[in-house]
Amino acid sequence: MHSEAKRTAGSSDGVATCALGRTPRGSITCHHAPAKRCTDRCVPPFPSRNRRGVRRLPCGVPLWCCRFIFAMLIVDPGCSRRGPSAVYGTADPILGSGFTESVSDSFATRETEALFGRLNSVAFRQALAKYTCGRVPPAIVFTVSLWPKGQYQERQILIQPRPEPDSTGSGRCLSFGLSFLAESEISRLDHGTPINYHYRSPFTGRELPASAYARSKPIEPLCDCSQQFTGKEWVTFNPRPNAQ
Numbered sequence: 643m644h645s646e647a648k649r650t651a652g653s654s655d656g657v658a659t660c661a662l663g664r665t666p667r668g669s670i671t672c673h674h675a676p677a678k679r680c681t682d683r684c685v686p687p688f689p690s691r692n693r694r695g696v697r698r699l700p701c702g703v704p705l706w707c708c709r710f711i712f713a714m715l716i717v718d719p720g721c722s723r724r725g726p727s728a729v730y731g732t733a734d735p736i737l738g739s740g741f742t743e744s745v746s747d748s749f750a751t752r753e754t755e756a757l758f759g760r761l762n763s764v765a766f767r768q769a770l771a772k773y774t775c776g777r778v779p780p781a782i783v784f785t786v787s788l789w790p791k792g793q794y795q796e797r798q799i800l801i802q803p804r805p806e807p808d809s810t811g812s813g814r815c816l817s818f819g820l821s822f823l824a825e826s827e828i829s830r831l832d833h834g835t836p837i838n839y840h841y842r843s844p845f846t847g848r849e850l851p852a853s854a855y856a857r858s859k860p861i862e863p864l865c866d867c868s869q870q871f872t873g874k875e876w877v878t879f880n881p882r883p884n885a886q
Contacts, residue, residue, distance in 0.1 A: 724792040726800070727751070730758035731785025733802040738785070740802035743825055747797065748834025751788065754799065758786040760827050761801070773819025775812070775867035780805065782820070797837055799828060814877050815865035825860035832857070 726735050728751045733740075745753075760766055761784040770779040782803045791797040801824050807813035836855035843850060861879045869876035 724790050724795070726787035727790050728754045729785070729787040730755055731783070731787075731802065733785035733804055735785065735787040735789075735800055735802065738802050739806060740785075740800050741821060741824075742789075742798045742800050743828050744796045744798050744837070745788075745828065745832050746834030746836055749788070749797075749799070749828075749832045753831045754786055754788040756831055757799065757827055758784065761786065761824060766823065766827075769823055770816060770820060773815045773863070773865060775815060775865065775870060779816070780807075782807075791837065796839060812870055814870070815863060815867070818863035818877055819865075822860050822862050829857060829860065 729735050767779050767782070770782070782805065785802040785804070787800045787802075789795060789798050789800060803820060807817040807820060809817035836852075836857055838852050838855055841850050841854070842848060864878045864880065866876045866878075
């Protein structure tokens, strides 16, 4: 999944909490408002000065440093994020929505093309019928792109279904079912060792073990179609099985 800064809460003085980055076991937080997508610094409403008169943010970052980051963002709107190395399909992998799955270094162009073929096959569309509550599965066309590992992103596959099922309405079961089937196809194609990104625990500061990156088996959604129009939750999941 792409790294991003997410605002999680607010307070009366206008200072918010943002979660920065992504780890397999949590996120690192700082108590100031997020500056801009893809940055790891945040700008508060009122910068302060230290004893030497240097304007600093509440998290201790000099104001000139943030200005430099903003200047770099203007020069590099992609936030130093590398674009896809392979794209199969017609959707724009830069602007379009979709979902991602981390892959190993062994998952290359050949595997990306194979995944594209499987997702757009008749067999895959027929498999989706299990999650449509008796309705005919829609004709979904998939775009698949491979994103290399970068400074702020994992090596990953971006899958863009068009049209994209609505995860809040009658297409909720289909949305989760589609993700389950797509993740299952990736698991069948990716035989490499998971990449160790050397994340650190936000609680202890220690580097996470290599086992933290092991791929987990996809979880199949359980859909109670009789409850889909009642306003109640009708898609549930079995407990996550052990990692492969």
